[in-house]
Amino acid sequence: MQQVTGTWADRTESMLVILELDSKRIAMVGLSNDGLSLFNWRYDEGKVVSDTSLLLPKNIAPNYMVADMQLSYWPVDALKSSLVDGWRLETQANKRILYFNNTKRAEVTYLEPDADWPRAVELINYQYHYRLQIKTLSYDLIPE
Numbered sequence: 571m572q573q574v575t576g577t578w579a580d581r582t583e584s585m586l587v588i589l590e591l592d593s594k595r596i597a598m599v600g601l602s603n604d605g606l607s608l609f610n611w612r613y614d615e616g617k618v619v620s621d622t623s624l625l626l627p628k629n630i631a632p633n634y635m636v637a638d639m640q641l642s643y644w645p646v647d648a649l650k651s652s653l654v655d656g657w658r659l660e661t662q663a664n665k666r667i668l669y670f671n672n673t674k675r676a677e678v679t680y681l682e683p684d685a686d687w688p689r690a691v692e693l694i695n696y697q698y699h700y701r702l703q704i705k706t707l708s709y710d711l712i713p714e
Contacts (some may be wrong), residue, residue, distance in 0.1 A: 575703040576630065586707075589639060598636055600626070611636055629700075638702060641668060642678050642691050646701050670697075 585608060586601040594615075600608040602625060607621040611632040622633050641649065646666070651658050658669045666678040674677040675697045682690035691704040 571707045571709070573705045573707055574635075575705075577703075578629060579699060580585065581627075581629070583630060585630075587635070593642075596636065598639070600630075600635065620704065634698070638676075638693050638695070639704075641666065641676060642693055642704065643687070655703045 572587045573584065574587050575582060584603060586603065586605075588599045588601070589669065590597040596611075596613045598609075598611045602608055606625060608626040608630075609619045609632045610621065610703055611655065612618070613636075618633075622632065636648070646661055649666075653659060656671050658665045658672075660669070664680040668676040671684060673696075677694045677696070678698075679692045679694075680688045680690075681686060681692055686708060687709050690707045691702075691703040693704065695701070
């Protein structure tokens with residue numbers, strides 16, 4: 571479970587996100603800070619199923635949230651192997667930088683690195699002009 575705070579030029583939004591993933595499936599639920607469902611997103615057996623609440627702020631898209639979580643948490647080798655022509659991922663100590671045609675599109679900084687799961691992450695999306703602060707509140711690593 572994570573507290574995700576998004577900042578745009580004109581507003582800040584915060585929500586709880588519950589993420590469940592393994593090598594075949596990804597599921598993500600977004601909840602308001604009061605516990606109301608904002609969205610459910612699931613990728614399973616090659617299909618994406620998504621539903622959103624009218625309470626979900628307009629500038630939050632579950633597909634982008636999933637992509638941001640992938641960029642932040644997927645293994646580097648898996649990310650690099652999924653990139654198509656023009657895209658490049660560079661890694662530095664406590665940082666990942668995503669480029670498209672040598673233009674920086676996103677940057678992930680691990681503020682509190684952890685061997686299993688980074689507890690505090692900042693993602694800056696230069697293409698869509700927002701910043702996410704991701705704070706892990708709790709997690710369980712379960713072997714597949």
